[in-house]
Amino acid sequence: MVTAIKERTTVEVTVQSKSEFQPENILTVNNLEVFYGEKRAVNGISMIVEKNAVTALIGPSGCGKSTFLRSINRMNDLIPGASAKGEIVYEGLNILSDDINVVALRKEIGMVFQKPNPFPKSIYENITHALKFAGIKKKSLLDEIVEESLKKAALWDEVKDRLDKSAYSLSGGQQQRLCIARTIAMKPTVILLDEPSSALDPISNAKIEDLIVKLKKDYSIMIVTHNMQQASRVSDKTAFFLSGDLIEYDHTEKIFTNPSVKKTEEYISGRFG
Ligand SMILES: Nc1ncnc2c1ncn2[C@@H]1O[C@H](COP(=O)(O)OP(=O)(O)OP(=O)(O)O)[C@@H](O)[C@H]1O
Numbered sequence: 052m053v054t055a056i057k058e059r060t061t062v063e064v065t066v067q068s069k070s071e072f073q074p075e076n077i078l079t080v081n082n083l084e085v086f087y088g089e090k091r092a093v094n095g096i097s098m099i100v101e102k103n104a105v106t107a108l109i110g111p112s113g114c115g116k117s118t119f120l121r122s123i124n125r126m127n128d129l130i131p132g133a134s135a136k137g138e139i140v141y142e143g144l145n146i147l148s149d150d151i152n153v154v155a156l157r158k159e160i161g162m163v164f165q166k167p168n169p170f171p172k173s174i175y176e177n178i179t180h181a182l183k184f185a186g187i188k189k190k191s192l193l194d195e196i197v198e199e200s201l202k203k204a205a206l207w208d209e210v211k212d213r214l215d216k217s218a219y220s221l222s223g224g225q226q227q228r229l230c231i232a233r234t235i236a237m238k239p240t241v242i243l244l245d246e247p248s249s250a251l252d253p254i255s256n257a258k259i260e261d262l263i264v265k266l267k268k269d270y271s272i273m274i275v276t277h278n279m280q281q282a283s284r285v286s287d288k289t290a291f292f293l294s295g296d297l298i299e300y301d302h303t304e305k306i307f308t309n310p311s312v313k314k315t316e317e318y319i320s321g322r323f324g
């Protein structure tokens with residue numbers, strides 16, 4: 052996707068032969084430190100996030116998962132006193148640089164929170180609000196994006212006959228899928244999910260999990276979860292955080308069947324956290 056994140060003055064073309072082909076990466080985090088005032092909440096972590104994969108972030112309360120996730124689209128900037136050092140490289144740019152257009156960045160790296168937070172508007176307007184703000188006025192195009200986003204968020208069939216009804220008339224699970232549709236409408240490349248189904252009933256949770264697995268075809272997904280079964284069901288890679296450190300990061304199956312670090316094993320088997 053061509054981005055307006057930063058003016059690009061040079062265009063680099065990389066030709067890669069088939070034998071050199073590697074699974075593509077979407078983000079490279081180098082020595083990321085995040086502070087609240089003087090207090091360091093993320094202690095210089097490095098990791099590579101794969102494209103079109105689901106990456107789960109697990110670890111006990113307060114270990115820095117949300118702080119890390121919010122740093123990836125600069126949402127953490129909105130917290131007074133918060134600051135970050137190091138690099139998060141996305142499309143060749145360090146998105147922590149001062150000259151990054153954070154509004155454009157947050158369209159490409161969208162975020163969905165624990166508690167569904169639709170606007171107090173109709174289902175249709177929840178999707179079109181930001182699009183109109185971005186200058187899209189044509190009704191037929193807006194209709195098309197609304198339908199496409201709701202279909203991708205597996206909500207279309209449930210709401211297609213009531214698009215003018217308030218988003219608050221939806222169930223919690225439907226509201227969360229609407230928030231995912233709202234993010235999808237901005238045509239992101241990365242979707243960050245912070246405990247997206249922990250406030251939902253088991254059936255809504257299962258629908259969100261099915262949706263996450265489907266979405267990775269088109270997006271790179273990072274999900275924070277306290278639910279070990281959820282991490283093992285939906286993710287390809289799992290990162291285990293503890294006290295601001297990245298303790299272990301590997302294929303999900305490896306983490307859950309044969310972790311390399313004792314602390315990981317103790318956490319996933321429920322011995323602490
Ligand atoms: N707005 C804030 N102001 C100051 N300190 C904060 C703020 N948000 C988080 N912290 C601190 O940063 C550390 C990491 O918190 P964070 O919310 O990232 O953890 P978490 O792993 O997401 O926890 P949980 O699983 O409970 O959501 C904690 O010590 C927390 O107290």
Ligand SMILES: [Mg+2]
Nearest residue numbers: 116117118275
């Ligand atoms: Mg959190």
